[in-house]
Amino acid sequence: MAWSQDEERMLVQIENYLTDEDPRLAARLESFNERVQRKESGERKRTARQARGPRRGPSKSTIIIMVSWLLIATLIATLLIMVFHHDAAALPM
Structure with a gap:
């Protein structure tokens, strides 16, 4: 379900406020997002490997x-x- 422009604007405002208010929190969230992306890409690779069949x-x-x-x-x-x-x-x- 897509978000409306108002909701997206509010989320960007919240993000900007939190980033300005607490840079350590922003760094932690960025690190967390990177780890999640690496994990998801690893799961995609593993799924593709399993689809080919075990070697x-x-x-x-x-x-x-x-x-x-x-x-x-x-x-x-x-x-x-x-x-x-x-x-x-x-x-x-």
Whole structure:
């Protein structure tokens, strides 16, 4: 909602009065406004980065689980090969 010209004029008058009356307050408000602007620009950058998608790889726990499953599958395959090889060796020819 836009402000009327009278409201904007009154706000400028208040701002000028406060700036003239207490320069330290004006400096604090200026510093605060700069910090808010930096924070908002950082949030915009972060939002844009998230919109592109994460650039991270798999987490450590995911890698550990994948390696564990690969190891289990290898052990099962080795045991099956040993069992079938032993059965084949035990058969009479």
